[in-house]
Amino acid sequence: MSAGGAFGGNRGLRPVPPEKGVFPLDHMHLCDVEKKEYLNCLKSAGHKSEECRHLSKKYLECRMENAIAGI
8 A cells, every 4th residue: 555545645745726726716707798608608509618619718818818907
């Protein structure tokens, strides 16, 4: 058996959360329009994400552009 225990991992070390994540949360709601467009597309397309990929890209671009503003 390894030093990490039967199920793996070292029980002595604490996991470290990422610093503010990849994109900080959109507390200022700067991308709500893009988010609603994407969610509406998903709903009307029967949750087939490939049909709404252009809107997903638009939403993520908005998040990247506004990531610093939300910090």
